[in-house]
Amino acid sequence: MTEAVETRIAQIVRSHDVVLFMKGTPLFPQCGFSSKAIAILEHLGVDYDSVDVLQDQEIRQGIKSFSDWPTIPQLYVKGEFVGGSDIMMEMYEAGELQAMMDEQGVAKAG
Numbered sequence: 001m002t003e004a005v006e007t008r009i010a011q012i013v014r015s016h017d018v019v020l021f022m023k024g025t026p027l028f029p030q031c032g033f034s035s036k037a038i039a040i041l042e043h044l045g046v047d048y049d050s051v052d053v054l055q056d057q058e059i060r061q062g063i064k065s066f067s068d069w070p071t072i073p074q075l076y077v078k079g080e081f082v083g084g085s086d087i088m089m090e091m092y093e094a095g096e097l098q099a100m101m102d103e104q105g106v107a108k109a110g
């Protein structure tokens with residue numbers, strides 16, 4: 001990953017409380033894993049942003065080294081990497097994702 005990409009990614013995760021790196025958009029996810037991640041965020045009712053990695057190959061590859069995580073989607077909360085869709089689902093079912101959002105003071109959507 002070039003320094004420029006690293007800087008871009010750092011800037012993205014710093015400037016959004018909750019951001020999902022995904023394939024496609026929240027309205028039109030282009031993969032079931034990304035769709036699942038969006039469904040979880042919608043259930044939580046938090047304000048979130050998303051980055052479509054299919055529109056940017058540098059980000060698509062760069063985010064994997066940035067997080068040291070090999071796949072998309074990837075969730076970041078307050079600049080910290082949380083996980084992919086499996087981890088999100090496990091945390092959601094255990095009530096841990098909601099708890100984390102509350103602790104971090106993440107805003108509700110709406």
Ligand SMILES: N[C@@H](CCC(=O)N[C@@H](CS)C(=O)NCC(=O)O)C(=O)O
Binds near residue numbers: 070071073084085087
């Ligand atoms: N079990 C994974 C599923 C994600 C996954 O396997 N993603 C693949 C297919 S969408 C991926 O990102 N491959 C690398 C790529 O497409 O750049 C999760 O918890 O998120």
Ligand code: FES
Binds near residue numbers: 023030031032033
């Ligand atoms: S795009 Fe094929 S599994 Fe995600």
